[in-house]
Amino acid sequence: MADRPPLPYDFMPAVPSFELRSDDVADGEMMSDNQVYNGFGMSGENISPSLSWSGFPAETQGFAVTCYDPDAPTGSGFWHWVLLGLPASVTSLPSGAGSGAGLPAGAFHVRNDYGSKDFGGAAPPAGETHRYVFAVHALDVDSLGIDDSVTPAVAGFNLRFHTIARALMTPVYGH
Numbered sequence: 001m002a003d004r005p006p007l008p009y010d011f012m013p014a015v016p017s018f019e020l021r022s023d024d025v026a027d028g029e030m031m032s033d034n035q036v037y038n039g040f041g042m043s044g045e046n047i048s049p050s051l052s053w054s055g056f057p058a059e060t061q062g063f064a065v066t067c068y069d070p071d072a073p074t075g076s077g078f079w080h081w082v083l084l085g086l087p088a089s090v091t092s093l094p095s096g097a098g099s100g101a102g103l104p105a106g107a108f109h110v111r112n113d114y115g116s117k118d119f120g121g122a123a124p125p126a127g128e129t130h131r132y133v134f135a136v137h138a139l140d141v142d143s144l145g146i147d148d149s150v151t152p153a154v155a156g157f158n159l160r161f162h163t164i165a166r167a168l169m170t171p172v173y174g175h
Helices: 152-162
Strands: 019-021 051-054 062-069 078-087 129-131 133-139 163-169 172-174
Touching: 019 163, 051 133, 062 152, 078 152, 133 152, 152 163
Parallel strands: none
Antiparallel strands: 019 051, 062 078, 062 133, 129 172, 133 163
């Protein structure tokens, strides 16, 4: 990983940052089997980590949560989680929220690169350690005007133009 940017690293345009915490994962630290995919030759629990955030701009109208692996050998990275439509009143997600259970009204998942609308855990090729960029995007709108039929790239395009601040945490996983 010597040729990679240091952690944390934001792959989106620069915006102010705020605080992101988790009881399950830590910046630069190895994730547990709880956050590992169950498939693709992996036998993890596929549970999204707890996340909580604070210090975002007062004008925030909503949030989005994403998890992206920039090290995937695809030429375009790999989207593990795209959760949109979180109201500004939501400042935390419990462990397992990526399954879709208990999400607030209006929140929805966009298909990840596994092809499902939920959190998909880490599954790097054997012998590789990858970074998993968890981001909470503070938005200047309460809706991006898109639905769950869009691709992660289209969601990211819309996030690019409406994110006023972003909180990042980049744990790693390898086997």
